[in-house]
Amino acid sequence: MTEKKEIILKGIAAAPGIAIGKAYVFKKELPSVELRALDESEVAGELERLDHALAKSEKELNKILVFAEQKVGEAKAKIFEAQVMVLQDAYLLGAIRKRIREEKKNVEYVVSDEIQKYANLMHAASNEYMHERAHEIEDLKNRIVRNLQQQKLLSKLDGSPIVIAHTLTPADTMILSRNNILAYGTDVGGVTSHAALISRALKIPAVVGAGSLGLTVATGDMLILDGYSGNIIVHPTEERIIEYQRKREHFSAFEAQLAVLKDFPAITLDGKSVELSANIELTEEIDYVVLQGSQGVGLYRTETLLLGRDDVPSEEEQYREYKIIADRIYPQRVIMRTFDVGGDKLIPDMAEEKNPFLGWRGIRMMLDYPEFFKTQLRAMLRASGKNNVAVMFPMISNVQEVRKAMACFNEAKNELRARGVRFDENIQVGVMIEVPAAALMSGIIAQEVKFLSIGSNDLTQYMLAVDRGNHFVSDLYHELEPSVLHTIKFVIENGHRKNVWVGVCGEMASNPLAVPVLVGLGVDELSVVPSMLPEIKKIIRSLHYAECQRLAQTVLHFSTVSEVEECLRDYVHQHCPDIPLAGNNNVI
Amino acid sequence: MIEREVTIKNRAGLHTRPAATLVKTAARFKAEFMIFKDGMEINGKSIIGVMTLAAEFGSSLLLQFDGPDEKDALAAIVDLFDRGFDEELGITS
Numbered sequence: 001m002t003e004k005k006e007i008i009l010k011g012i013a014a015a016p017g018i019a020i021g022k023a024y025v026f027k028k029e030l031p032s033v034e035l036r037a038l039d040e041s042e043v044a045g046e047l048e049r050l051d052h053a054l055a056k057s058e059k060e061l062n063k064i065l066v067f068a069e070q071k072v073g074e075a076k077a078k079i080f081e082a083q084v085m086v087l088q089d090a091y092l093l094g095a096i097r098k099r100i101r102e103e104k105k106n107v108e109y110v111v112s113d114e115i116q117k118y119a120n121l122m123h124a125a126s127n128e129y130m131h132e133r134a135h136e137i138e139d140l141k142n143r144i145v146r147n148l149q150q151q152k153l154l155s156k157l158d159g160s161p162i163v164i165a166h167t168l169t170p171a172d173t174m175i176l177s178r179n180n181i182l183a184y185g186t187d188v189g190g191v192t193s194h195a196a197l198i199s200r201a202l203k204i205p206a207v208v209g210a211g212s213l214g215l216t217v218a219t220g221d222m223l224i225l226d227g228y229s230g231n232i233i234v235h236p237t238e239e240r241i242i243e244y245q246r247k248r249e250h251f252s253a254f255e256a257q258l259a260v261l262k263d264f265p266a267i268t269l270d271g272k273s274v275e276l277s278a279n280i281e282l283t284e285e286i287d288y289v290v291l292q293g294s295q296g297v298g299l300y301r302t303e304t305l306l307l308g309r310d311d312v313p314s315e316e317e318q319y320r321e322y323k324i325i326a327d328r329i330y331p332q333r334v335i336m337r338t339f340d341v342g343g344d345k346l347i348p349d350m351a352e353e354k355n356p357f358l359g360w361r362g363i364r365m366m367l368d369y370p371e372f373f374k375t376q377l378r379a380m381l382r383a384s385g386k387n388n389v390a391v392m393f394p395m396i397s398n399v400q401e402v403r404k405a406m407a408c409f410n411e412a413k414n415e416l417r418a419r420g421v422r423f424d425e426n427i428q429v430g431v432m433i434e435v436p437a438a439a440l441m442s443g444i445i446a447q448e449v450k451f452l453s454i455g456s457n458d459l460t461q462y463m464l465a466v467d468r469g470n471h472f473v474s475d476l477y478h479e480l481e482p483s484v485l486h487t488i489k490f491v492i493e494n495g496h497r498k499n500v501w502v503g504v505c506g507e508m509a510s511n512p513l514a515v516p517v518l519v520g521l522g523v524d525e526l527s528v529v530p531s532m533l534p535e536i537k538k539i540i541r542s543l544h545y546a547e548c549q550r551l552a553q554t555v556l557h558f559s560t561v562s563e564v565e566e567c568l569r570d571y572v573h574q575h576c577p578d579i580p581l582a583g584n585n586n587v588i
Numbered sequence: 589m590i591e592r593e594v595t596i597k598n599r600a601g602l603h604t605r606p607a608a609t610l611v612k613t614a615a616r617f618k619a620e621f622m623i624f625k626d627g628m629e630i631n632g633k634s635i636i637g638v639m640t641l642a643a644e645f646g647s648s649l650l651l652q653f654d655g656p657d658e659k660d661a662l663a664a665i666v667d668l669f670d671r672g673f674d675e676e677l678g679i680t681s
Contacts, residue, residue, distance in 0.1 A: 081608060082604045082605075082607065082608055082635060082639065085608055085611065085635040086635050086636045086639075089634050089635050089636050089637075090633070090634075091631045091633055091634035091636075091637065092634055092636050092637075115636070118636050118637070118639070118640050121628075121640045122639070122640055122642070125642040127642065127644070129601075129603065130642045133604070133639055137636065137639070
């Protein structure tokens with residue numbers, strides 16, 4: 001028997017943990033279509049799969065069409081209307097169905113072949129316009145094939161694989177995570193990509209940016225994925241597997257040690273307490289958050305309710321989800337953020353904006369869809385019966401937006417009153433501070449709300465003008481840049497001056513290096529990745545507030561991020577020697 | 589079966605929007621509807637087929653209708669071409 005040679009691939013540690021298991025190579029970008037001959041008995045099933053995929057594609061396109069009509073204009077939206085018409089093209093579908101029945105070939109193959117014929121004719125035309133049409137037709141073909149294969153994909157993942165992909169969108173990560181996934185490894189992406197965020201939230205180890213996994217790894221290959229160091233070992237030797245099994249035990253022992261802290265408060269040695277809560281995306285995470293000893297949910301990203309579905313959840317459906325979370329976390333509080341879609345979290349294909357991060361997202365989109373917005377607000381209000389729900393608006397850039405959002409909120413309240421539905425009359429409303437303009441105006445904004453929550457990821461990227469997903473510049477992204485720290489100090493002071501509390505709910509709150517500074521700057525709340533909760537609590541419990549205040553002053557005098565990091569590294573190493581500072585700890 | 593030759597009068601040609609209008613109009617009739625252009629033969633009730641024609645301003649097409657309501661179908665479709673699909677017309681030299 002020939003042993004395959006062990007290969008070590010180096011990536012970026014994106015979510016902690018060690019996984020040992022078999023690879024499943026997830027391909028999405030260009031679905032590969034293979035010809036398969038059908039048995040007579042399979043034909044009916046294939047035709048049914050075709051109908052499902054067509055219906056699903058049509059739903060997706062109709063949804064995009066509605067968005068497109070309102071946002072890119074009716075003329076451009078016609079492209080999608082034409083695509084919908086192609087999906088209903090009786091002549092084309094007749095030909096496809098006939099070929100499946102007569103040639104007994106699988107539906108993916110026939111759909112692909114038949115539509116590609118037209119695309120090829122368009123490619124052959126001499127003008128650019130027709131070439132564009134050809135790409136659209138190919139897009140449509142890929143959409144149908146993807147919808148055909150997605151059905152298969154979900155049933156296929158019944159083992160416990162390590163998923164390997166070129167890239168994973170947040171939607172992919174979410175949908176795949178409904179299976180029993182051991183770990184994720186991707187060719188591209190950074191520590192702060194949403195796929196990495198979601199893996200961390202789900203406590204699934206992940207390594208991103210590992211180069212060309214697709215070339216090295218095949219489905220079924222034995223893998224070790226080390227989410228602490230960022231290594232992926234393909235075809236590991238027996239000894240290597242034993243070594244990593246030991247390593248895995250060692251880390252779980254460390255975690256068990258942290259678990260002891262569960263019922264202790266997050267309080268410094270000199271008695272300053274910090275509210276330590278968790279960020280969640282899924283209702284399923286809530287039990288884990290409670291188990292980790294969280295003092296509530298500081299950020300519930302509701303937009304995950306929109307992922308992997310073709311329609312918009314109703315008030316009733318949203319209410320049920322929100323109620324589960326509010327009940328489960330009671331008597332602690334949950335801060336529910338209204339849908340923050342747009343940017344890279346947007347529905348597939350809609351990312352047509354040139355600069356999505358400077359585009360139509362967060363509160364901007366919700367204010368354009370007041371009925372949609374109010375539906376969500378009513379669902380949140382209805383879940384507030386136990387007085388433990390707060391509402392937060394994302395992507396605020398000026399005070400007018402806060403006022404408009406509050407007007408919608410008041411309308412939602414009145415609508416519920418008219419229906420005789422009870423809710424928490426004193427429900428707290430806050431906003432995310434993530435746009436530099438909002439940070440500068442935080443003193444004014446604070447007068448309109450009860451709390452400010454600093455979204456450090458977006459704040460950093462907007463402050464530094466660095467797209468954290470663009471690997472050409474992602475090394476310029478540092479949340480510990482003095483400019484960012486000065487801004488955070490400014491926001492906290494503004495909030496406190498107006499008697500509103502200030503939290504941090506971005507990645508920075510989970511960064512062991514940043515915690516002493518944030519505490520020193522007087523932050524009231526830290527909302528962290530659930531898996532990091534015990535570690536951050538341990539750090540807070542090892543600090544002196546008075547000393548942190550001095551540390552923050554020192555750090556704010558530095559002119560470069562390297563000085564800041566060096567100083568903080570020494571500090572954390574000295575005060576919390578147990579805390580591992582390599583790997584996952586967001587020291588980018 | 590009846591036939592008629594038409595010329596594209598709108599400046600932008602038979603692009604997506606007119607193609608959609610053409611197919612929607614043809615669908616109202618029972619008659620079979622074929623379009624011939626440069627040796628290509630496509631079904632006029634198939635949007636993907638019509639999109640493939642790449643019929644630019646000034647190019648001519650042969651329309652062929654066959655069925656009980658072929659005359660009405662022809663009249664309706666030819667009217668669309670005559671009106672340049674209600675779009676901006678091209679300048680004929």
